[in-house]
Amino acid sequence: MNNENKKTKVEKVKKSFDKIQKNNIIKESKAYRVFSVFNMLFLIILAALCLLPLLQVLATSFSHDVAIKAGKVFFWPVDYGVDKNNNAVFFPFQFNIAAYKFMLTNSAFWTAFVVGVIRVVVGTTISMLLVVMCAYPLSQDPKKFPMRLIYVWFFFFSSLFSGGLIPTFFIVFKTGFFDSLGALILPGSVHVFSIILLLNFFRQLPKELDEAAFMDGAGHWTILFKIYLPLSLPSLATITLFTVVGNWNEWFSAIIYINSPEKWPLATYLQSIIIRKDAQLPPGDPNEAGAQAISQQNMIAAQIFIGAVPILCVYPFLQKYFAKGIVLGSVKG
Amino acid sequence: MNTKVLETKAKPIKKKNVMRQATLPLHLMLIPGIFLVLVFNYSTMIGVIIAFQKFDPVNTRGTLLSVFFDSPIAQFANHKNVFGNFIEVFRNSEAVHATINTIVIAVTKIITMFFSPIILSLMLNEVRKQAIKGGIQTVLYLPHFISWVILAGIVIQLLGREGIINNLFASFHYVFPQVNINDTGASLEIYKRINFLQDPVIFQPIIIITNIWKEIGWSTIIYLAAISGVDPTLYEAAVMDGATKLRQMWHITLPGMKPIIVLLLVLSLQGILNAGFDQIFNLYSIPTYQTGDIIDTFVYRISFERSQWAIGAAVGLLKSVISLVLITVSYTLAYKFAKYEIF
Numbered sequence: 001m002n003n004e005n006k007k008t009k010v011e012k013v014k015k016s017f018d019k020i021q022k023n024n025i026i027k028e029s030k031a032y033r034v035f036s037v038f039n040m041l042f043l044i045i046l047a048a049l050c051l052l053p054l055l056q057v058l059a060t061s062f063s064h065d066v067a068i069k070a071g072k073v074f075f076w077p078v079d080y081g082v083d084k085n086n087n088a089v090f091f092p093f094q095f096n097i098a099a100y101k102f103m104l105t106n107s108a109f110w111t112a113f114v115v116g117v118i119r120v121v122v123g124t125t126i127s128m129l130l131v132v133m134c135a136y137p138l139s140q141d142p143k144k145f146p147m148r149l150i151y152v153w154f155f156f157f158s159s160l161f162s163g164g165l166i167p168t169f170f171i172v173f174k175t176g177f178f179d180s181l182g183a184l185i186l187p188g189s190v191h192v193f194s195i196i197l198l199l200n201f202f203r204q205l206p207k208e209l210d211e212a213a214f215m216d217g218a219g220h221w222t223i224l225f226k227i228y229l230p231l232s233l234p235s236l237a238t239i240t241l242f243t244v245v246g247n248w249n250e251w252f253s254a255i256i257y258i259n260s261p262e263k264w265p266l267a268t269y270l271q272s273i274i275i276r277k278d279a280q281l282p283p284g285d286p287n288e289a290g291a292q293a294i295s296q297q298n299m300i301a302a303q304i305f306i307g308a309v310p311i312l313c314v315y316p317f318l319q320k321y322f323a324k325g326i327v328l329g330s331v332k333g
Numbered sequence: 334m335n336t337k338v339l340e341t342k343a344k345p346i347k348k349k350n351v352m353r354q355a356t357l358p359l360h361l362m363l364i365p366g367i368f369l370v371l372v373f374n375y376s377t378m379i380g381v382i383i384a385f386q387k388f389d390p391v392n393t394r395g396t397l398l399s400v401f402f403d404s405p406i407a408q409f410a411n412h413k414n415v416f417g418n419f420i421e422v423f424r425n426s427e428a429v430h431a432t433i434n435t436i437v438i439a440v441t442k443i444i445t446m447f448f449s450p451i452i453l454s455l456m457l458n459e460v461r462k463q464a465i466k467g468g469i470q471t472v473l474y475l476p477h478f479i480s481w482v483i484l485a486g487i488v489i490q491l492l493g494r495e496g497i498i499n500n501l502f503a504s505f506h507y508v509f510p511q512v513n514i515n516d517t518g519a520s521l522e523i524y525k526r527i528n529f530l531q532d533p534v535i536f537q538p539i540i541i542i543t544n545i546w547k548e549i550g551w552s553t554i555i556y557l558a559a560i561s562g563v564d565p566t567l568y569e570a571a572v573m574d575g576a577t578k579l580r581q582m583w584h585i586t587l588p589g590m591k592p593i594i595v596l597l598l599v600l601s602l603q604g605i606l607n608a609g610f611d612q613i614f615n616l617y618s619i620p621t622y623q624t625g626d627i628i629d630t631f632v633y634r635i636s637f638e639r640s641q642w643a644i645g646a647a648v649g650l651l652k653s654v655i656s657l658v659l660i661t662v663s664y665t666l667a668y669k670f671a672k673y674e675i676f
Contacts, residue, residue, distance in 0.1 A: 014565045032578045039459050046453075047472040050546065053487045056497050060490060071500035134366040137359035138676070145356050151363055152676055158374040161657045164649025165629075166636050167380025170390070170400050171373060187373040190366050196676050220358040249480030252611070256637060267482055274486035275615045297495055304486040311478050318478060319471060 054308070061301035062095045068297045099302040109303075111262055112269035115181075116248060119265045123185040123247045128240055131194045136224045138195065139202035159192035172257055183257035184250070184265065194239045201235045202228055238321045241314065248310060270307045274300050384647040385415050418647040427622075428648060431631035434537075434624060438608040441541050443601045449545060450552035451594065455582060457553060458560050473550025481547075485615035488543055492529040499526045531620040540612060540625070547612075555597070556590055563589035596671040602663035606656050628652055 055075050060068060062077035072078045072090050079094035103109055134155065142148045162168065168187065177183040210223045229236065251267035258264060379401055386404040406415060422428050460466040476484060491497050503524040529535060567585045610629035617625035628648060636645030667673040
């Protein structure tokens with residue numbers, strides 16, 4: 001209550017202060033106004049620089065192979081073709097969707113996409129269950145749960161030290177998950193950082209709640225699922241979204257654990273095509289209309305863009321939660 | 334009379350029993366997590382024994398942990414002592430190069446990612462129009478969520494032979510004139526396209542700059558949160574006293590950010606051996622191994638491409654041990670200077 005009063009008071013002062021500045025009761029110096037304009041300009045240019053590479057790749061993906069090779073593509077797509085007088089010319093601002101057409105009818109791409117989605121769904125579900133079930137006991141008062149400290153250190157130490165890549169590889173090999181989805185999901189399924197984030201959040205919840213529930217005969221499972229989880233939805237949403245993004249973007253484990261490329265998730269499939277370029281796609285029947293428009297360049301560009309689309313779709317939700325959730329969890333007090 | 338009845342009723346529930354009933358579900362909840370951590374994490378700590386063996390995966394017959402005990406200890410194989418693999422690592426010039434590169438790249442990353450977000454968040458804080466500020470933030474945060482595979486793909490496209498940088502140079506080719514003489518003997522001034530990613534000299538700058546591109550926006554979040562926590566009455570008082578904006582920034586905003594700055598600086602100590610595997614693995618190539626190869630990529634190549642598993646495990650163990658020391662030091666310092674507690 002006291003805290004809230006303080007907050008509204010601070011906000012009031014802030015508002016009145018803004019008003020004073022707006023009405024120019026306190027005049028801003030000319031130098032500051034000049035700085036303000038340049039500051040904003042600089043930041044807008046910085047943001048543009050951040051976006052331009054993405055834009056260029058998008059433009060490349062919609063351009064004709066000849067235009068790309070001729071170096072005509074500058075942030076807008078350029079098509080190539082024959083005009084009325086039968087002269088070969090470039091058509092700026094014209095979209096050529098040949099690369100996308102080829103990509104989206106490619107069965108290898110869709111297989112990888114489906115594997116990627118399955119991996120995200122299964123992996124996130126398992127991870128979140130583990131995080132919740134570990135965070136609750138570890139958030140208990142040490143007086144009620146004396147083993148807490150030992151368990152916390154057990155998990156925390158596992159995040160500090162590991163045997164490294166090679167022993168982990170042989171453990172996964174020997175557990176029999178090799179060449180299956182389990183090898184991608186299980187080894188990294190216990191996110192110690194998320195557990196710590198959530199347990200710190202649980203500890204901020206009022207103790208009276210679970211005491212009252214306990215008096216009414218609720219067990220720990222009931223308290224966890226009926227009281228704690230509904231109260232920590234923002235935190236859970238943040239952790240879930242980060243787990244989803246992490247799972248979707250993870251590409252390395254499939255390279256070492258999965259031998260058959262048809263079992264690769266999309267991230268690994270894209271890595272093999274974009275970076276290693278080893279799974280070169282045949283450009284199809286050369287006589288087919290539009291086949292000449294496809295090249296390594298715009299095909300890769302199209303795949304880069306398609307690979308980024310799912311993240312772009314989740315991004316608004318991420319942005320809504322991350323500032324709150326992460327800052328709340330990581331900076332206490 | 335009444336009190337006596339109550340007492341006798343209360344007696345059968347012993348204190349110890351209540352405790353045991355209450356904590357059993359807590360232990361149960363932890364079982365799956367503990368099991369997975371034991372199998373995939375603690376067992377690998379036993380697996381560091383590979384680093385002391387003449388390890389050969391062909392020898393592995395048994396189940397789970399026995400994989401680590403089927404190979405002979407290095408002493409009894411062709412090496413002179415147990416640390417044979419480690420001696421080989423120190424003699425391996427590639428490993429030494431990788432270590433130097435790792436530290437150079439990681440330290441440069443730490444320094445650049447220490448100053449740039451502080452400056453950027455101060456600049457963002459001066460933008461008054463919320464819509465513009467929000468728009469800029471949205472754009473700057475975005476690369477953080479896109480994986481290095483995609484971002485490296487973009488970098489390769491931009492810096493490659495047919496990329497936009499070469500196109501730009503080609504359209505202004507007189508900046509870098511290159512005289513070629515064709516078959517007829519006439520000299521032709523043409524621009525020679527190069528793949529910038531295969532130039533070992535500029536590889537490290539590319540890594541540093543693309544890292545800033547990906548992480549700078551995201552790193553400002555925590556500073557902006559600290560700035561919004563500064564008491565606005567302080568600014569009011571400063572304005573009344575005639576402080577300029579620069580003075581306010583120096584004497585109010587920065588001191589307000591100081592605890593977070595100290596904390597992040599101390600925690601960044603942990604990253605000295607992490608130069609960013611995802612980024613470098615996706616960007617480097619044989620011509621840039623000399624300046625771009627880092628410990629993690631070296632471990633991957635020597636184990637998975639050359640099957641020298643024991644050497645890879647030895648390097649990995651050294652890295653893990655040094656990292657553990659660094660993390661311990663950084664958390665101790667963080668607790669000392671910023672009262673930072675993890676759990």
